[in-house]
Amino acid sequence: MRAAADGRRSTACRSVGQTDGPATSIPVLGSAHGTGTAVGGPMNGEVQRSFTQDTLPKSGLWLDRHQVVGTRPAEGTVVVARCGRSMRVGPPPERVVAGIRLTASQPCWDCEEAAAGRRPGAPNPARPIPPPSERERLIRVKAGTAPESQRVAHRCPSPAPVAGLLRTRCGQWLPVSEVDVLASDHGMPCASCLVTSLLSGRRRWPASVRRRRPCHRWRSAYRADAGAVGSFRPEASSPRAEHRTGRVHGRRSTPW
Structure with missing residues (x-):
């Protein structure tokens, strides 16, 4: 009778979707090892590590x-x-x-x-941000290879050196074997490297400045004023200019 009861119990478990195999661990959000119970997974059923x-x-x-x-x-x-x-x-x-x-x-x-899923996450959180040492390096000539007055720090991009030389932001070529890599907060680069680094990125102007159109009303008013003081301008005395600038015989006809 016990065997029959066990058989009925196993059949009932299979009817609700359970299996007899060993339990498998699912990656869990917020776990250092990435195993455990799935909590807060994506909508498609997949759980991110x-x-x-x-x-x-x-x-x-x-x-x-x-x-x-x-x-x-x-x-x-x-x-x-x-x-x-x-x-x-x-x-x-x-x-x-x-x-x-x-x-x-x-x-x-x-x-x-x-x-x-109750608030938007960070944009592309899985992509790590490279540290500043991988984007741009601060280098300086080693002691003994140049006078102390010429051992100025320079900024150098990250790409691999060409023929054992590093090109600084100010345009100098320095051998790799004669320079030391400094920490980002342990040196002040030369003025040329600093200015070049600040101006190397693309300059983004505000939308109001990029889409600004020339002010024709100000230009027409200037021409009308120039015609009123004696400089003859055909467009200043034309009815179109008077209508556009709001001036009649040198006096504003509109209250604004």
């Missing part, structure tokens, strides 16, 4: 635990969390208050809301 990263809080004593979509990259990589905040991947930061080390953390509410 994500990892967590602790950061210092803006206020309070607990660390903020953010969720980042994708697999955990190498330490030091700058990533964007679901809430839109950028941070570096690494161990949790140390926070000491009154001699006591605080290690407690709480989940970021904005990341939780974005994972649940």
Whole structure:
């Protein structure tokens, strides 16, 4: 009778969609290892892998635990969390208050809301942002290869050197074996490199400036005033100019 009861129980389990095989783990949002119960997955049923990263809080004593979509990259990589905040991947930061080390953390509410689909997430959060050292480097000639007065820092783009030479922003070619790579906050580049770096990006003008049209009314008024003081301008004395500028015999006919 026990065997018959077990058979009926297994049949009932199969009727509701369960199987006899081992349970499989599903990637979980907000888990450092990416396994567990699926929570807040996408609408199509697929669950994205994500990892967590602790950061210092803006206020309070607990660390903020953010969720980042994708697999955990190498330490030091700058990533964007679901809430839109950028941070570096690494161990949790140390926070000491009154001699006591605080290690407690709480989940970021904005990341939780974005994972649940109740608010839009960060634009393209799975794409890591390269650190400044990979975009542009700050280099300086090594000591002993040039006088101390000529050891000025320069900015150099990231592409690989050409024939063992690096081209700086100011136009100089320096051998790779004779330069040191400095941190971004440990040197002031030369004036030419600094100006070239600031002007290298595309300049975006506001829409009001890009779409501005020439003011014909101001030009016509100027011509009418010039004709009134003695300079004969045919367009200043024409009825069309008077109608366009609102002036009749040198006096404004409109209250504005």
